[in-house]
Amino acid sequence: MFKKILIANRGEIALRVIRACREMGIASVAVHSTADSDAMHVRMADEAVCIGPPPANQSYLLVPAIISACEITGAEAIHPGYGFLSENEKFVQAVQDHGLTFIGPDPEHIRLMGDKITAKDTMKKLGVPCVPGSDGGVPTLEDALRIGEEFGYPVLVKATAGGGGRGMKLARSAEEMKNAFRTARSEAKAAFGNDEVYLEKYLGKPRHIEVQVFGDGKGNAVHLGERDCSLQRRHQKVFEEAPGPAIDAETRARIGKVCAEAVAAINYAGAGTIEFLFEDGEFFFIEMNTRLQVEHPVTESIFGVDLVREQIRVAAGLPLSFSQEDLQINGHSIEVRINAEKLPNFTPCPGRITAYHAPGGLGVRMDSALYNGYSIPPYYDSLIGKLIVHGRDRPEAIARLDRALGELIVDGIDTTLPMFRDLLRERAVLTGDYDIHWLESWLERANLTGNA
Incomplete structure (x- = not known):
């Protein structure tokens, strides 16, 4: 060790x-x-x-x-x-070249999954269901128009090196394709230094479901169920829960087995997340993240495992400390991401924390680096904390989240806390009946002052 x-x-x-x-x-x-x-x-x-x-x-x-x-x-x-640098294969290679250990997958796996076209092709060969789309990069507008007609509109134009919604545009018609193709390539070049794009069939009302996998790098792997991350703003997750309210035990076991076998087949080491769009009972692969996810605590909560500890163990050459049979779901967990942003426009709001009080009690976890008097710098991501709750079932987790949000105090700056307090008054959230478009639609009509 x-x-x-x-x-x-x-x-x-x-x-x-x-x-x-x-x-x-x-x-x-x-x-x-x-x-x-x-x-x-x-x-x-x-x-x-x-x-x-x-x-x-x-x-x-x-x-x-x-x-x-x-x-x-x-x-x-x-x-x-x-x-x-968590998914930068050149950094990983430099770490290894200096005789150090990188706590994560090998650079070739990061490279393999970092390019969306290569990742999709690899997963397809490994038996993972994928979204219908182009077989590779689409070099010209003429090719894009031809593929759009072949699959039928609407379609998504997506950067092969993309992430977080950058370099991704929706085309509902051939006319919209002309602008979407040019804009996606331009954004991709600016954000990633690579303007290659590909096309995927646009799904109308899917959920965003991701499967947590863990491999030992020696051909053994397990899955730790799924997380539903469908509540998103501009393709950024804000509310995640596990298990997914739309996934039953049989479906969970089926897709989990497919994902675990896929990462085992490539001798993947460490934590990884395989992300899907889920609609009408079908899964469609969109990408794999070769790192620990922001929302990993909800998985830890329902399985009672420490994923960071497991990352360290596997990187040190030790076997997984649990088998698939050991992993039994216990209850329900929800995480909300709290950002230093001013509503309703989500403008970054750095500044000095004049008062901070974290909630407590049974089933409540607050992951944050805040403290009284701390000054949030303006240079980095606006995420300032994650509130995670666990309950025996989804209604108890929601009640616990509501209570914990009422206890949490962050003064001196504006935050997104009012949004979450309002969300817990919405029937769609309380019942789990939402898709990836629901939150943005709600934001357009909601009063984010505390009385949605």
Whole structure:
């Protein structure tokens, strides 16, 4: 087992990894920019190294600085968290080339799943159901128009290197395709340095379902059920739950088995998430994330496992600490992502926290790096905390979430808390009867002052 791990991240996910290290008796090293000198992950780690100025490309994305921090502190392994360099195969290769261990999959698996066309082709060969669409990249508008007519409109134009909705445009007709194709390519080039796009059939009212998988890198893998992440704004998840309210035990076992067998077949190591659109009882693969997900706590809650601990164990060469038979669902869990944003326009709202009180009680978990007096810097993602609740069933989890939201205090800045308090008054949320378009439709008509 490792004696010291460096966490190449910040905020609540860095704290999450530090806590797992502490429970395992492993020393932790935090890296930070000058803007994060007073951050909680810096305070809680056993050691801390400043790696640069506030811009992420001069600190948290600066590979030489992170490698140097390992050499200075004697850290043997790097946990990337999520975001930043967590799915950068060149970073993983550099880590390995310097004799260090990357706590995550091998670079070839990150590369394989990082390109949407290659990932889709691989999954199709492994028996994972995929959305109908182009067989590969679509180089010209003429090709796009031909494929659009073949599959029938509406269709989605998507960047092969995309994510988070960037480089993705909807075309409802041949006329709309002309603008959608050009815009998607332009966005993809600006965001990812790669303007290649592909086409997929647009599904009308699907749910976003993702399956948590875990492999040991030696041909063994398990699945830990699914999460429903359908409540999204601009393709960004805000409310996640497990198990999915629309998935029955037979369907869960079927798709879970397919996913576990797929990652086992490629000798995948560590945590991964296979994401699907789900409509009319059918799953359609959209992508695989080769890292820990923001919403991993809901899976931990219903299975009673520590996914970060398992990541560390597998990276150290140990076998999985549980089998598929050991994984039995217990109750229901919901997570809401709380952002420092001003409603109704979701404008980023950095600033000083004048009062902070985290909720508590049975089945309540608050993952956050906030504290009284902390100043949220303007340079990074606006996520400031995740409130996770667990109950014996979905109604109890919702009641617990409602109660916990009432206890949570974050003063000094604007947050998205009012949105969640309002959402829990909506019948669609209370019954679980929603799809990936529901939230944006609700936002268009909702009064986000606390009285939706």
